[in-house]
Amino acid sequence: MRVTRFAPSPTGPLHLGHAFSALTAQARADGGRFLLRIEDIDRQRSKPEWERRIYDDLRWLGLDWPEPVMRQSERLPAYRAALDRLWAAGLLYPCHCNRRDILEAANSPQEGGPRFGPDGMIYPGTCRGRARGGPLPADLPLRLDLAKAIEQIDGPLRWNETGEAPGPREIAPETLIDSVGDPVLARREMGTSYHLAVVIDDAAQGVTEAVRGRDLQEATPLHVLLQRLLGLPVPDYHHHRLIRDETGRRLAKRDDARAIGLYRADGATPADIRRMVGLT
Structure with a gap:
C-alpha cells in the first residue's frame, strides 16, 4: 500500500503552492493512505491559530486524513x-x-x-x-x-x-x-x-513515497x-514543480495575497484552486 504525506509548518497561511503539494500527495496515494503531519519544531514561529487554519483549508479543499495527526513537537x-x-x-x-x-x-x-x-x-x-x-x-x-x-x-x-x-x-x-x-x-x-x-x-x-517540492531535491542525498x-527505510521521492508568481518567483508564506483562506473569502471554490495550480 502506498503511503504519502503532506507536512506543513504552522508558521503562516497555506498558499497555492501548499494546495498543489497537498493535492498531489493525496493523488499519489492512489487508493493507499494520505497522511497529514504538522512540522512544528520551530516553537517560536509555530502558532495554534495557523495550525487550525491548516485543518480548515485542507478540509475545504476536500482532503481528509487519519487521526490523530502526528505533531513534531510531541x-x-x-x-x-x-x-x-x-x-x-x-x-x-x-x-x-x-x-x-x-x-x-x-x-x-x-x-x-x-x-x-x-x-x-x-x-x-x-x-x-x-x-x-x-x-x-x-x-x-x-x-x-x-x-x-x-x-x-x-x-x-x-x-x-x-x-x-x-x-x-x-x-x-x-x-x-x-x-x-x-x-x-x-x-x-x-x-x-x-x-x-x-x-x-x-x-x-511508514511513508513509502515522500511528495515534496523541487526545492528540496538537493536535500535527498543527505536524507x-x-x-x-x-x-531507516528509504522511501521513493516525488519532487514536483513549484507554483510561482507572475515574476517567476516561487511562492512563500509572505505571499499572503495568494493564501488559500483569502481565495475562499473572495468566493473561490476548490475547483478554482485546482485550476489555478494546473491540476485540471
Whole structure:
C-alpha cells in the first residue's frame, strides 16, 4: 500500500503552492493512505491559530486524513534517541558558531567565499575538532561530522525518484562533503532539525513515497545518508514543480495575497484552486 504525506509548518497561511503539494500527495496515494503531519519544531514561529487554519483549508479543499495527526513537537524523545545513537558513534559535535561566525570563516582566503547547499551556507568546520566525550549535550547545536559518517557507509547512496525524470538515483557519499558540509542535526531550543526530523517521522509513519517540492531535491542525498546511518527505510521521492508568481518567483508564506483562506473569502471554490495550480 502506498503511503504519502503532506507536512506543513504552522508558521503562516497555506498558499497555492501548499494546495498543489497537498493535492498531489493525496493523488499519489492512489487508493493507499494520505497522511497529514504538522512540522512544528520551530516553537517560536509555530502558532495554534495557523495550525487550525491548516485543518480548515485542507478540509475545504476536500482532503481528509487519519487521526490523530502526528505533531513534531510531541516527538522530541524520538529525535533525542536518534541523536544519542549518532553521538555514541562519534558522529556528532557541538557547534557554537552563529551565522556571522560562519560567514566570516567562509570568507577567509583559504575558504574562497561562502558556498551554499541544502542546509544553507556550507559550514567550514570551525568547531569540528571539539571534544565529544560524555553524555549528549542538552540544548546545544549539534552537527554531523560528515566525513566520519561517510566512513560508516558501504557503497553509494541509492533511492528512486518518481517525479520529473523518474528512475533510480545513485550518488557517491563522498560528494556530499563539498555539496552539503557538516549539517546541523539539532538546533538550539528545537532539539532537532528539519533534516533529522523528516527522516525519522517518515519512517515512523511508514511513508513509502515522500511528495515534496523541487526545492528540496538537493536535500535527498543527505536524507538518504541519515536513513542509512539510522537503519531507516528509504522511501521513493516525488519532487514536483513549484507554483510561482507572475515574476517567476516561487511562492512563500509572505505571499499572503495568494493564501488559500483569502481565495475562499473572495468566493473561490476548490475547483478554482485546482485550476489555478494546473491540476485540471
